[in-house]
Amino acid sequence: MNKKSDMPEFMRKQYEFTAHLRDPENNPAPPDVEGRRMAVYRRLFFRNIESFIAKGFPVLRKLYTDADWEQLVRSFFAHHRSGSPHFIDISREFLQYLQDEHQARPCDPPFLQELAHYEWVELALSVSTETADVGGIDPNADLLQGKPTLSPLAWPLGYRWPVQMISPEYRPETPPEQPTYLVVYRDRNDQIRFVSINAVTARLLELLQEQPELTGLEALQQIAKEMKHPNPDVVINGGLQTLEQLKSQGIIPGVKK
Numbered sequence: 612m613n614k615k616s617d618m619p620e621f622m623r624k625q626y627e628f629t630a631h632l633r634d635p636e637n638n639p640a641p642p643d644v645e646g647r648r649m650a651v652y653r654r655l656f657f658r659n660i661e662s663f664i665a666k667g668f669p670v671l672r673k674l675y676t677d678a679d680w681e682q683l684v685r686s687f688f689a690h691h692r693s694g695s696p697h698f699i700d701i702s703r704e705f706l707q708y709l710q711d712e713h714q715a716r717p718c719d720p721p722f723l724q725e726l727a728h729y730e731w732v733e734l735a736l737s738v739s740t741e742t743a744d745v746g747g748i749d750p751n752a753d754l755l756q757g758k759p760t761l762s763p764l765a766w767p768l769g770y771r772w773p774v775q776m777i778s779p780e781y782r783p784e785t786p787p788e789q790p791t792y793l794v795v796y797r798d799r800n801d802q803i804r805f806v807s808i809n810a811v812t813a814r815l816l817e818l819l820q821e822q823p824e825l826t827g828l829e830a831l832q833q834i835a836k837e838m839k840h841p842n843p844d845v846v847i848n849g850g851l852q853t854l855e856q857l858k859s860q861g862i863i864p865g866v867k868k
Contacts, residue, residue, distance in 0.1 A: 691705075706727050798861055815831070
């Protein structure tokens, strides 16, 4: 039953009702529903969605006027087909809309997608059901000779824009020469933390993620080789300090047993 004309009457009514709620300007209200009640439904549904998105993207919300923000959310509400019925997934659906469907407007900041992703990560990590495999991790083993393991609750991120600094008072028009590298992680007390890292640390975490069989020493030796550093021991010694710091934060809980 792909066509609405082939649907049972009650399903056609449901489509009419929800189409009007999503996009009332282009879909007339069902004729047998009182206008006053329909207005209540329109307001209730949209405000619930808008409130949830505004709370999930608080910095982004502050960058828009009320009118521009409402237009953005209404476009999402009208046109995006969500893949999940759960409220907790609305932020992810909104991010997907911005990345894949939204047509940029003059009022949109150039860093819209990256800032939205950065803000979404906090919610995603806070509700993640992932847990570190403490049974397969030795927290006291040698970080150079062992194989350091990244916590599943630690996400290394790279952005063109300094997303962690953006605010109504700081809205860059062009990205800086150097990209921004961050680790967002959930600590032992289930608090979300944000740590700025440099390009070398970002590369180290990338290697540990992509090649989990590497020892800490092998990963640092590869970085020294990529950097063509004249004294690899400098990279290795500095990298060991970085690994120890990441371990103290719980980003690297230990090494594989």
